[in-house]
Every structure is written in structure tokens, then in C-alpha cells.
Amino acid sequence: MGNLVKPYGDTVNDGKVQMSFTLPIPWSEAADEAARRLVGKMGFTGVQIVEGRPIADGFSFFVAYAATPQAIDTSTISVTSAKTHAMSMDEIDDLIRERVGRKLRIAGACIGTDAHTVGIDAILNMKGYKGDYGLERYRMFETFNLGSQVSVEEFVRFAKEKKIDALLASQVVTQKGSDVKNFTALAELLEAEGLRDEIVLCCGGPRVTNLMATELGYDAGFGRGTLPSEVAAFIATRMAQKIASAR
């Protein structure tokens, strides 16, 4: 049953993958063999170390090809994408007009010490991204772009003050899990302030997935290549649902 798939090299189910890594050991034939056994221990078969060489004193680099016995049943994967609704700017504005009946107030920021605003700007700025207009251009959004390095406290304070309907938090730096830390802090503070339920809470960034976002308690998460209209559609639809279910 299901739809089990394995990596495909040149033959169905051959399971072939390419791998590369560095080991903190000097290079030798024994190092190649160590690399081969290590990949074997990872559970691969038919391991070929096709490249092994010193890259610095005490460090060697390896390229391997090997076959995995693992398969994945794609029929079990039901990721709810935040991007399912393909709607035009006018449709989204109409939806808000009809189902919400007022402009939605949106605030976006690059939180924590992150200063990578290009992504959130791409979503918010009039100009948009890849020919898709940003949220500022929508008639039914009033948007606030708080820019970069906005602390979680400041962001929540702003949301409260301005009665924001949807918060958009961006995180691009991910080293040492700083993105997850900041996203979590934001969700928790909103909860603590009793604001969480009223707000459509979204996050985004190149390493964000919708799955991760929902696990962190967000309404949605948007990853690499997101278009503004996808975010707009999500906010509009979610807000309409909230209002409908509140009635």
C-alpha cells in the first residue's frame, strides 16, 4: 500500500545518494576506509569513497556515493501548505471587504538581532517580489514595516498599541537555533499578554516551513520563494474564518 519511494540514481529503487563531509583526521588510505565504514554505520550499502584528500593539517574531505535501504511512503505525508489558495490581489481585497468588512492592520519586522530585511520587505513593500505586489499595495491592508533588529518586546508592544490584526515575523539568521528561539519568545509573549487568539501570527524566512511554524504555535510559516500574494491570501482567509467562527 502507499507509495514507497527511494532515491533514484539511474535505476528504479537503487537508493543512490551523494554525500560529502569533513573528518578531523589527517588523510591516508586508512582515512578513506574510516570514511567508508562511517557511511556504512550510517546505514548505507555499496559505499564508495570517490574522493578523499587532506584539506588542512588534521582535516580530510570526502565525497561518497552510497545506497540507502530506506524508503519513504509519500502517501503518508500531508503537509498543509500555507500557500494552497492562489488568489489575485483583487480577490483578496474583495474577500476582506466582504468577510471582514474593514481594513486589516498588519505589522512586520525582522526580530531579535536579525537585520536581514530583504525578505520581509519583499512581502510588505509596495514593489513586492518577482512581479507580485507587496501587502502595502493592497487596499484592504494597512501595513507597518518596523524594519530590522526589533526586539520581541517592542514588537508585541507595538501590536498592542496599534491593535494589529496580523503579525509577520522574519528570521534569516539560523545559527545556533537563534530563529527558533526568537520565534518561540514571540509566540510566548503574545500568549502571556493574552493577545495570541486575536492575532493571525505568521513567520517566515529561508529555513522556515509551515510545519515548523505550526509546531511553534504559529498560524502559518513561509519559506524560500514566498510571494506576497500567498501571504495576503492566507491572512485574509484565516481572518475570515476567525470572524465566522466567532459569530
Next chain:
Amino acid sequence: MGNLVKPYGDTVNDGKVQMSFTLPIPWSEAADEAARRLVGKMGFTGVQIVEGRPIADGFSFFVAYAATPQAIDTSTISVTSAKTHAMSMDEIDDLIRERVGRKLRIAGACIGTDAHTVGIDAILNMKGYKGDYGLERYRMFETFNLGSQVSVEEFVRFAKEKKIDALLASQVVTQKGSDVKNFTALAELLEAEGLRDEIVLCCGGPRVTNLMATELGYDAGFGRGTLPSEVAAFIATRMAQKIASAR
């Protein structure tokens, strides 16, 4: 105990590896997630699918970074390299003169349907490889280069006829295990003909390792980058040992 090492990304023991593979499914966010879970099933943690995209109808390509929990104890790895003796051409000739007392007869060929003679030529031809002279240049070797696409039967017949001391078999094509098949056939036929014990049997090719060769019943195996003098040193030393132990 031992010396456990893990892949090194940017921090000791972070276990980071890079991986790429193709899955026979159309691309979607769900495909990314399938790829992520598949790498998870392979036993990795912190899996990031950093690239996922369609490369053809029904095929997607993925690049992943992830951490392996596996480590390898390098102190347990004792590969006997066939290349341990670093000897000059003169030293090798002298060794043969003193310990064997006659010229050694060497035959080399690219066996099976393999026609990649560049490797075996690099070992045998006068000119050699990377500035290291080939076996033809040694005073104490008499060499026969049978060229390409030599059947195992033909090779053994030749060995018998010419009373060859050392056989050098090359295999470059490895698809569908053809190299192992041909190497095995050669070792078995020599055994069947009762010639195995008298002959120093070596194999080589870019995917050959000494470990694999000894497992197949060869005296030694030589991989990528082998220099002729390494092979010459091995043959001379092994032959000297054989003679010493026969006494």
C-alpha cells in the same frame, strides 16, 4: 578509549554532512517534507532540505544538510596498504637481483570487455606516471602489456605459456559489478589451473582498494593515483618473501 571521530562542520563533533539525491516524485512542499523525513529515517538529525526542485516530469532533486549521530573509531582501522614501501627504482632492482636472482616476468592487461588501458599503461609503459617510471623501464622486470579487452581465459593461458611471475589486471568500468565479476573469474581460473600460488596477483583501477583486492583473494589492489614504483616495490617484496618462505 580509541579515537572516535564524527564529521566536522564548523564545531567539533557536530556531525554535519551534505547530501544530495533525486526522488521519483513531482516537486511540491510535500516532496520537500518527504525528503526531510527520508533523511530522518536514514538516522540523521537536524535535517534541512536546503534545495528541492523539479528536474523533470515526476523527478525532484534535493540538497540536504544534516547531522549524523554516528562516529567511527579510527584506532580500530588497520588497512594494510599495498603502498607502504617507498623504494626507488634502483633499490627495487637491487632487491630482485639479490633476493630473487633473476628477472621477474610481469604481464598486465585490461581484462573482460574493459578497454580503459590508460591506467595499466601508466603502470607498465616506460614513460610511467606523474614522473615515476613504468615497469618496462626496470632492469629486473620483463614486462608484457597485453592491452585491452583481454579475456580471463586468454590472460591465464598467456601466464602459463610465458611462465609469468606477476599478473596485473585492470578494471575501470564498474557498472553492475563487472569489475568484481572479472577479478573473481581471474582468481578462480588461476586457482583451478593450479597457478595461483606461484603468481603474485595484483589488480588495480580507480575503484579498487587493497582491502577489496585481498578479500577477492588477490595479493594486493591499487587504486586511484597509484605510482608504478609502488607496484614494483610490492611485487619485488612479495616475490622475495615467497622465495624466502619456500626455502
Next chain:
Amino acid sequence: MELRIDRGAVERCRELARAIAAPVSEFIAAHSTVSVERSVLRLLGVDGVSTDDVPVPNLIVEALSPEERARGAALAFGRGLAETGLEPQALGEALASGELSLSAFARVPEEPARRVVAAFVERSLARIRARREERAEKLTRLPQLPPPLLYVIVASGNIYEDRTAAVAAAEAGAQIVAVIRSTGQSLLDFVPFGPTTEGFGGTYATQANFKIVREALDAASERLGRYVMLTNYASGLCMPEIATMAAIERLDMLLNDSMYGILFRDINMKRTFVDQHFSRMLNAYSGIVINTGEDNYLTTADAVEQAPAVLASQFINEEFAHRAGMPDRQIGLGDAYEIDPDLEDGFLFQVAQAQLARQIFPGAPLKYMPPTKHMTGDIFKGHLIDALFNLTSVMTHQTIHLCGMLTEAIHTPFLGDRALSLENARYVMNTARHFGDEIAFKPEGKIEQRARGVLTDAERLLGRVAERGLMQAIEAAVFADVSRPPDGGRGFDGVFPRAAGYWNPFEEALRMERGSRGG
């Protein structure tokens, strides 16, 4: 981006190539081979294998007496056709099963035999013409992207996986797909039969395999709105037979070289010269572009040193192709990007060589082969060497561009490897599309001097060959440091002199046809 080269030297090289080819042509005209005769039978419509898998054309030719063979298989077979009134395929089957034997028809007169054969020749040529027109129609309706035409190989050993791979490659941007043959096929003195799933380092070239991939690519071409070409090898001991099958299955290109088999497969030179001539006559007629194999000089010896040999061989291949009636637009002369990547200024030499070929053979669809020899398991570096190869190709306006694979040193390409390789070519060729048109070489600079040096040395090499004669020069290891005796090598027993009254109706028809085209 023109190199200032000595046009006189180019003319002299062409004259030398003519002088080199002329005596060989005489030899060719006086001889035939078993493979030529088998293709005549295949062209007439004989196909299939015996119960023990021997192809029917082989059985028939083997059964001929030396005297019959010396007059050409067409006549003996024609006698059988005339006498039995069977279709060629039916007659072939009857002969294969041992039900009939051609010796039984030895006394049938020539006239009716020739007449009935002539009809089948006309049918056969009409069929090939139809395939050719079909190609022309498709190319008009489904135009290719402009050159360099991106060419990739598939080589899983299994024709059905190859089909999947070929279609995927087309979708990923390939414009030409080659199905690489299994190791050893070139040394088989017969063509395997039917769909095959077990090859080593490639998939057997069979007519059924040709058909399977051609159909899949035709469907893909329609879907993609651009014609995707298919190619294979007319090389080895069955050169003319594969040219025949390719004509029938509408392949678009074929690897076909006038000397490759001799030098790199130890195939007898006389066999090769005769076979290449007839294959090329067929290729010319089927509108198939040949790809010559000069790149092989560079994989076995040093690429900097071998450059003059490559150019000399291009002149010789061009001349032999002309002699077989091929127009320049069908002569895909080979070259390759094989200089040691660690040589300082190696890139300059590559550019010089590629541009030199472009200027000397302006009408030829040059075939440019990727780096292979210096590729290692370091796929990352390999991808970069391929990138500079791609850049050189677009700068110097190469035509048929074999995409390099980052896994060249590891395995025949994975599906994903081909996608990365095509991405590499598309990226580089687009971002530097007109770079070559926007620069000029420094007069007397390193690049120009290198190109000139190669031309001078090629002229010298051709001079030496012309002086000794091609066969003797090959024996003297003038090419690729390999010596081959005129009567040694594989397949020599399949070469024989034409007796008086020898008849190859296709050769005759193609020559007439060419005369009427004024080719």
C-alpha cells in the same frame, strides 16, 4: 573574436588531406566487407535472429561462398528473391531456419535478380527519404534552441531506464540524447537484437532499442515544442549496419570516425576504411550528422601535445566525409576540452584550439567534448572545469555541445547528474552569451600564437602522413602513438576484394543520386 591565421596553411592542409585520402579511396573502391554486405541485406529488408540469436544477415553472409561474397551479397540474395518471389524478410527467415539455402539459386540468371533487387532498393531508399523528410518537418514545426546544442548521454545498461532518463534529460533542457553502448559491443561482429536490459557501462545498440528511445523522444519533442535529437554509435565492426538501422529509425546523429576503430579498438584499418565509406554514404543520404572522434587523442595522451593531431585528423575526417558525399553541414568534427586543469593558462589554450577549429571549418557543426580525463571524484571541482568548458564553447560558437558530468570519474550519469550538468551549461551559456562577440584576441598574444603553432604543426604532421601513405603512417604510430599493421587487428578476415561484376545496389544508387545532386 577572430584569430589571424595563415589561410594558405589551411589550404595546404586540405590539399594534403586530399593526397592522403586518394590512395585509400582506391583501396576502398576495390574492396568490400562482411559488414557492408550485411547492411545491404538489412537495407533490403532482412532483419531478425536465428533460434540461437545469430542475426539473419550474418547467417546469410556467412553462408556465401567466397566467390559469391566477392560479387556482393545482393546478387546471390537477389537470385533467391527472384526465384522464390518472397519478400526479403521471409526469404531471410527461410534461409536462417535452414529451410532454404542461397546456393540452391546459384544458377538463377542475373537479370531478374537485379531487377527484383532494384525494386526493393527503391522501396528502401524511399523509406529512408521518408524518415529524412519527417525529420525536416519536425525541425520546422518544432525548432531547436540555438546552438551550442546541449547533448547528454544515457547509459544505464537497461533500455527502459534509458528511456526514462532520455525523456527526463529532454525536459531538463537536453537537445540531443545519446544512448551509450555497452563495453565490448564495438568488437562484436554482429548487431544484437531486440530490446536489451543488461549492458555494462552502456546499453546495447539494437534496432529495437533505437525505436524505443526514438518514440519516447518524439513524444517529448511534441510536448516540449522542440525537436530532441537522438544519437548512437556507427563505430566498431558493424559500422555500416548501425548506419542502416539509424537511417531506418530516424536517428539524427552518429558517432563515426574514419580512424577511431583502428587506433583505439585495434580494428583492422582496411576494414575500417571500407566500412566508414559506405556508412557515410548512407549517413549522407539519411541526413544524419556524423560526429568524429578526435577527442580520443586527448584522453589517452597529453592534450597540449596532441592538439596538432586533432586538427590533422579533422582534415582527414572532413576529406573522407566529402568523398562519401557528405555536405559540410553533416560533418560534426570532434574536439575536446582535455587540457590539465592545473596547467597555468590552460584555459587560453583551450580557447585557442576551439576557435581555430571554428575558423577552419566554418560550415561544420563542430562537436565539442567535455573534460573527462582530468575529472576526479572531486565532483565540486569537476563541475567547475565543466563550467569553463561551457564558457569556451559558447565563446567560440561550437555547435554540438556534449555536456560534462560532475560525476564523470565515478559512474555513468545519474538522472540528477544530468540535470546539474544541463543547469551548468544553461547558466554559463546564458550569462556569457555574447562574451565571445565582445572581445578580440591580442595580436600575437598567447592565444593567437598557440593557435598558429597548432596549425603549423598539423600541416607538418599531414605532410609526413602524405609522404608515407596513411596506412604506413598509422603503422609508424604517427597518430596517438599507436602502431597498427595494415593486415592486423580485429575484423581483417571480413575484408575481401571485389570481384569483377561486384554489385552493391545501394552504393550504386547513392552514387547516382549524389551525382544528380552534383555532390
Next chain:
Amino acid sequence: MELRIDRGAVERCRELARAIAAPVSEFIAAHSTVSVERSVLRLLGVDGVSTDDVPVPNLIVEALSPEERARGAALAFGRGLAETGLEPQALGEALASGELSLSAFARVPEEPARRVVAAFVERSLARIRARREERAEKLTRLPQLPPPLLYVIVASGNIYEDRTAAVAAAEAGAQIVAVIRSTGQSLLDFVPFGPTTEGFGGTYATQANFKIVREALDAASERLGRYVMLTNYASGLCMPEIATMAAIERLDMLLNDSMYGILFRDINMKRTFVDQHFSRMLNAYSGIVINTGEDNYLTTADAVEQAPAVLASQFINEEFAHRAGMPDRQIGLGDAYEIDPDLEDGFLFQVAQAQLARQIFPGAPLKYMPPTKHMTGDIFKGHLIDALFNLTSVMTHQTIHLCGMLTEAIHTPFLGDRALSLENARYVMNTARHFGDEIAFKPEGKIEQRARGVLTDAERLLGRVAERGLMQAIEAAVFADVSRPPDGGRGFDGVFPRAAGYWNPFEEALRMERGSRGG
């Protein structure tokens, strides 16, 4: 490979830059900042942190009354030195612990204060000179490889891992190593203290961290027989302090831009202008090459459109650097390879831009940044984009070459990534070493026209800035589409007018020194 450009336009651009900088210079001369004062203290020898981790120089400057501060920290601190007879460090500690307070010395006369400070100034400058001579000695004894100088970053967040990475990079061919700072450090109005192991996207710039990596690289330099340079960021709210620390720890280069903080970190423009001036005076003296940040225009907006802004900014950075006494050889003007890789002929535009900068600033060690913005998780394509960047750099003779990482879009580089990146640069730059010298651009071709267009537009842009004044132009979003008000942004509260009698003994000494050099 010369572009024919309008030399008159280049001259006019330089004049406009002078006109733009002049009024800003007047402003600078009349102001100081808390960071400038803190660096004066650091230069005098004050270091360390209080029990709650506040750096002593911060504590001292914060404790000054507005009036004292307006006359410069040196005077107030000098009074304390004169009165207590303590070494600066000891006095600093006593002040930090609350044991002493500078206000207690307010009535100490100026003369002895100035005298004792002067001695420490001489000691401090001697120390910096010694480091500079040390560098010169090493560079003579351990010569670097010729440019492009391969530059890589380390950024694990942990200084000890960074040290490992820096040494490995040097062994793999790096000639310059940068330790990238943690996110957010540029907005801290103090410099963290001691070795650090916890940064995000980089490792804190601290004096201890500088020392750790400098020592490791010095040892590696000896082993490798070539001097490996170290660099960091004199940027953000502590620009002059980092310049101070770098002078003391013998860093060789510093990221330092006259406008970057304003545009990209919303740091107050007045703060930035004053700070950059004093930092550059120090950098000039320490022999540190600055790297300007023009590349940032290209990461936030379209690289084709922003090219004139880059050039305009280079003229401005050059002018400000000259005004701070920097010779051309210390002015590493920035540029980057950031054009969309999928733009047809984008490579031609990159070559045009890089060559234009090379011709306009022949004496400057140009800093060429790699593709970053268009890098994606497709590491294979990324590696190729880096290859064409490497090619452009070697063709156009760039000096400081930041190696692109195939994992740019993924993580701060792994140790193995850097090795691949260096391999990429070495391969491409070697195989195409003299390519740029062997070609010429087509007159009036796409490349030349692009270069000329950029120059014309840069002149126009500088004209607009000169007309309004730099501060007003920035407010009007002339650069990078970003508007910043003259009195807005971070760190404005740390800017103050110099009172009559303001004294910065280092500024004075450096200016005199420069006068004597005739700079």
C-alpha cells in the same frame, strides 16, 4: 583589456566628491562622539570591564559631565593621571570599581595633565608603530602570493573553533581571514570583553579574540612561509574603538565605510561621519587597509541598477579616506558580483563594472565581494556562479578577493566549504591567469558601453548629492533607496559639539605626523 572611458568624467567625479565631503569635514572637525572618547582612553591604555561587564572606557566616559566630555576625555582622565601618578590601566580600574572618581580631579591644572597624557600618547603610538613594523618585517620575510588575495571568513560564533577554522583556511590557501561578528554587535554601544564562545552568525569582535586568532595565524604564517592577514569590522557604534584594538593586535585590514552604518544599520549619520574620520586616521597610522562596503548596495537592491551608486560611493569613500590621511594603497574600495545569474549577458556587465573600478582607482587595493544575494540552496549552481566571479576577478586584476561559498544561502561556512571555495578560486585563477591580458574589448561594444553608462550615471548621481549636501541627499534617499534623517538613528545621543579647548591628543599627534609626512 582597457576600457576607453571619459577621463574628464572621472576628474569631474573626484571634484564632486571633494565638494560633497568638504562641508561634512567641517562638521566632523567641530564634533566628537562617545566612541571617539572611549578610543582615546583605550589608546592611552585603559582596558577591562567592571564586575557587571561594562567596559571601563564606557564607565569613564559615561561618568563625565557634559562639560567635561565636550573638552575631551583625555583632559579629565589626564588630570586623574597627573594627580594619582597611576598608570592608565590602574586608574581605569580604580574608577571602575568606584574607588576613585574623575570629578575629584576637576581642579587639577591642565598643564601637568597634558604633559602626563602626552607621554602615554607617545608610548601608545610607539606600540602601534612597532606593530606596523612587525607587519612590514613579516611581509618581507614571508611574502604573500600575488593578488587577487584570497580572503575567507570564519564565523562559528566560538572563537576557538574560529581559530581552528582560520588556521585550516590558511593551510588551504587563504591569504586573508576575517572573523565575522555576531549579529547585533554593530548596534552595541560598547565592545564586549574577553574570549567569547557564543555568537549568532559570527563571533564577537573583542580584543582577546583578535589576539587569539592573530597568534594562531602568525604561527601558521611561519609554517607556510607566507604572511596570512587577519581582518575584522571597524563598523557600527564602536568604529574607532575597534580600529584601536585592531591597531594594537596587528590586524591587517578592517571593514570600514563612511556611510554603511547610516544606510544599512540606521546609525545616526553624524555619529558615523565623526567616527569614520577618527577610525581612518588610526587605520592610516597602523597601516591597516580599509575595506569599504559598496557591495551592500547590491545585496538589497538590483545590481544592474545600483552600479552607478556603487561607483559614486567609491568616490566618496576615497575622498573621506584621503581626508583622514589614508594613502591610496590603504583604500580597499568595495564592489561585488551580484547581478542576477539568470540575466542574459550578466557576465559582460560584471566584467565591465569590475574593470571600470580597476581603471578609475588604479592605486587602490580593490575589494571584490562574491555573489551572495542570488545564491540559493542549490550548492552546485552556487559553486558555478562563484567560478565566474573568480574569473572576472582575475581578468580585471582585483586585489582583495572574498571567496564565495557554495553554501552562502545556507549557513556560515563549514571548514570543508572554505576548502572547496579556495579550490574554486585557485583553479579558475590559475587556468585563466593571463586571460584578461590577452584580450581586448570590442570598441563601443556591450561591455564598453555598459562601463561608460555607469560612469555617466555616477557623475550625475554625485552631482545631485553635491547640490543638496550629503546629509540632505541621504535624507532624500539618494543612496540605496533608504532615507535617514540627520538627527535620527542609533547613537545620535553619543554625538556632541567640541567645546573650546577640546583636546584629542591622538588626533593632534596623528595630524602632525601626517603633516610631517606631507600626507
